[in-house]
Amino acid sequence: MVAQKDDRKFSVLIAGGGSTYTPGIVLTLLNGLDKFPLRKLKFYDNDGERQKKIADATAILIKERAPEIEFEATTDPKEAFTDVDFVMAQIRVGKYAMRSKDEKIPLKHGVVGQETTGPGGIAYGLRSIPGVIQLVDYMEKYSPNAWMLNYSNPAAIVAEATRRERPNSKIINICDMPIDIMDRMAAILGFKDRNDLDFRYYGLNHFGWWTEVTDKKGNDMMPKLKEYVSKNGYWVGGDYDAHTEKSWEETFKKAADVYKLDPTTLPNTYLKYYMYPSWVVKHSNPNYTRTDEVEAHRQKMVFGECKRIVDAGTAKDTEFKPDEHSTYIVDLCTAIAYNTHQRMLAIIPNEGAISNIDPTATVEVPCLFGANGPERLSMGKAATYQQGMITEQNSVEKLAVDAWQEHSYTKLWEAFSLCKIVPDAGVAKDILDDMIVANKDYWPELK
Ligand SMILES: NC(=O)c1ccc[n+]([C@@H]2O[C@H](COP(=O)([O-])OP(=O)(O)OC[C@H]3O[C@@H](n4cnc5c(N)ncnc54)[C@H](O)[C@@H]3O)[C@@H](O)[C@H]2O)c1
Numbered sequence: 001m002v003a004q005k006d007d008r009k010f011s012v013l014i015a016g017g018g019s020t021y022t023p024g025i026v027l028t029l030l031n032g033l034d035k036f037p038l039r040k041l042k043f044y045d046n047d048g049e050r051q052k053k054i055a056d057a058t059a060i061l062i063k064e065r066a067p068e069i070e071f072e073a074t075t076d077p078k079e080a081f082t083d084v085d086f087v088m089a090q091i092r093v094g095k096y097a098m099r100s101k102d103e104k105i106p107l108k109h110g111v112v113g114q115e116t117t118g119p120g121g122i123a124y125g126l127r128s129i130p131g132v133i134q135l136v137d138y139m140e141k142y143s144p145n146a147w148m149l150n151y152s153n154p155a156a157i158v159a160e161a162t163r164r165e166r167p168n169s170k171i172i173n174i175c176d177m178p179i180d181i182m183d184r185m186a187a188i189l190g191f192k193d194r195n196d197l198d199f200r201y202y203g204l205n206h207f208g209w210w211t212e213v214t215d216k217k218g219n220d221m222m223p224k225l226k227e228y229v230s231k232n233g234y235w236v237g238g239d240y241d242a243h244t245e246k247s248w249e250e251t252f253k254k255a256a257d258v259y260k261l262d263p264t265t266l267p268n269t270y271l272k273y274y275m276y277p278s279w280v281v282k283h284s285n286p287n288y289t290r291t292d293e294v295e296a297h298r299q300k301m302v303f304g305e306c307k308r309i310v311d312a313g314t315a316k317d318t319e320f321k322p323d324e325h326s327t328y329i330v331d332l333c334t335a336i337a338y339n340t341h342q343r344m345l346a347i348i349p350n351e352g353a354i355s356n357i358d359p360t361a362t363v364e365v366p367c368l369f370g371a372n373g374p375e376r377l378s379m380g381k382a383a384t385y386q387q388g389m390i391t392e393q394n395s396v397e398k399l400a401v402d403a404w405q406e407h408s409y410t411k412l413w414e415a416f417s418l419c420k421i422v423p424d425a426g427v428a429k430d431i432l433d434d435m436i437v438a439n440k441d442y443w444p445e446l447k
């Protein structure tokens, strides 16, 4: 939908300018200027050297494709956050070096090692909370009318922390996993993309279920999707998956087994970690995890391509493409800027959206987005299975935030041990003690 235009142009700040996702987002922004016009684009990162490599290539891209946009990259918060309408936050506190530990430490103890799931996700959460809160504070100090779209992970824990610590802030926490899956659903059904379908979905971030998928005439698409997913998961194959990495292929295919646990709904791929943890551990190499793959592929490609652009002095033939997933970020900015009330998922305080779940839980549900932010839609009752799963996992996320706020060893041990993928409190304690050492430069000192 092309929004009703006026003569405004917007100033966007990408916080975490050195992220591997930055070039894809820049190209999505440049592609969407007719919907969401820009006057200024800024990068902010606390690692100036990493950011500069992406910024130097971006400066060339912008000069060639939209020279009217003012571009700057900085490590100075005041310069970065002044005169900004939207902040896109994508920081990784501790960078890949710490992600690697989040994955490898649990695996050493025979437990799933994953960026946003289980002990690894909790460890990352305790690093991310102060980093994202600092960004919110900079935004409120220097551009109090701006909105922050945060996708720094683990989004569930970050959203719970910002709900408590900055309840009135204009921060919207979002995730691209459902976006990817909804595009796959559209491809499976023979539609162009997710915008050809309507969805009902509920759960927590990286922990949710679709209860309805319909076409634009209201026809039920669930039977056809269920038949496909029960055999293939969300794997589409062919050209669609020509560039999908092996570990993601495994994840999309495993959704077939996850689906079987509740054939009345369709699952988020991340549920595989909770329902098949032993299978995941058996299929993991504790010495070569997802971080190693990302460093060898995505990071190498992104920084290599930036260097190539800078050396050539042109980006005319660049391999960088608009990142289809990040179109939802631009759609969200457009919906807020032009008050379109577009329906999109967000990670938001429950407040009744799932009627039999704690109103203070931070859930992921469809919302209508307009000038005043998100308005959550009611998803009704969670079924017994989902209610149990959500309640347990939400308690894990709440305990993690309690632990950070209270500097409490016991609360963090409880969070680790309550987590469905950790077998017992003894293993939870062993992992926690290793994590405390690994995170000594990031976590508060626990009492
Ligand atoms: N929500 C989602 O669905 C979704 C999707 C993709 C990526 N992500 C998240 O986006 C983030 C970036 O991912 P990536 O793989 O590109 O990581 P990356 O390490 O390449 O980039 C992160 C950048 O953040 C910077 N940074 C770290 N701490 C900072 C701080 N306190 N202040 C300012 N900058 C800081 C780093 O220097 C780095 O340049 C991660 O949090 C990742 O989990 C989320």
Ligand SMILES: O=P(O)(O)OC[C@H]1O[C@H](O[C@H]2[C@H](O)[C@@H](O)[C@@H](O)O[C@@H]2CO)[C@H](O)[C@@H](O)[C@@H]1O
Pocket: 115, 116, 153, 175, 176, 177, 178, 180, 248, 290, 294, 325
């Ligand atoms: O292991 P990574 O760094 O590649 O990805 C971790 C992120 O995974 C999800 O986003 C995925 C997406 O959904 C997937 O299909 C892939 O192709 O692209 C995205 C980014 O890699 C998840 O939603 C994020 O929260 C994770 O950070």
Ligand SMILES: [Mn+2]
Pocket: 155, 174, 175, 176, 177, 206
């Ligand atoms: Mn996500």
